[in-house]
Amino acid sequence: MGGGGSTRRVTFEADENENITVVKGVRLSDSVIDRMKEPSSPTGRQPRGSVNDEELKKRIAEELALERARRDSEAQKRRLKQEQMYVRDEFGKLLERERISSNEHLTRAILRERAATEEERQKAQRFCRYELRQILYKAILQPFPNAANLLYDNSRTSSIEEITESVWRAPNEVDLYL
Numbered sequence: 001m002g003g004g005g006s007t008r009r010v011t012f013e014a015d016e017n018e019n020i021t022v023v024k025g026v027r028l029s030d031s032v033i034d035r036m037k038e039p040s041s042p043t044g045r046q047p048r049g050s051v052n053d054e055e056l057k058k059r060i061a062e063e064l065a066l067e068r069a070r071r072d073s074e075a076q077k078r079r080l081k082q083e084q085m086y087v088r089d090e091f092g093k094l095l096e097r098e099r100i101s102s103n104e105h106l107t108r109a110i111l112r113e114r115a116a117t118e119e120e121r122q123k124a125q126r127f128c129r130y131e132l133r134q135i136l137y138k139a140i141l142q143p144f145p146n147a148a149n150l151l152y153d154n155s156r157t158s159s160i161e162e163i164t165e166s167v168w169r170a171p172n173e174v175d176l177y178l
Helices: 030-037 049-141 143-157 160-177
Strands: 011-014 020-024
């Protein structure tokens, strides 16, 4: 007992409860004596050290297993968070591609609709021009058949003088139709 190569012999005596009562050959301080007088804990040290070593090893192994399980659990949580972030990023990229695609489809549809509308407008303009030309041609050409019919009618029943006179009258009638 004691370090430093002491050659002094120390003996201990214990009572029936294995409490040390007498220490011979060593001068102890009051605090040490008071501690020795205190009742020992129910799990007091027992002389069988190999059992305590095995219990200690068992406890250490359990604590190591718990620590390893805790580290594995934390690693799994980190992996799960990383995978969630990855999935969230991929989902965001997918949504962005889908948004771009739908915008392109919408833009194409709008352009097709504008082209169709412009084509309809041009058709309507062409149709209006055609109708106006038809009305104009009808207004211009309508007096000529009437004049021709008048000449034809007069030529069958009249003399040349009457025909000539009706031809000279025809331009005045044509002016009335315009």
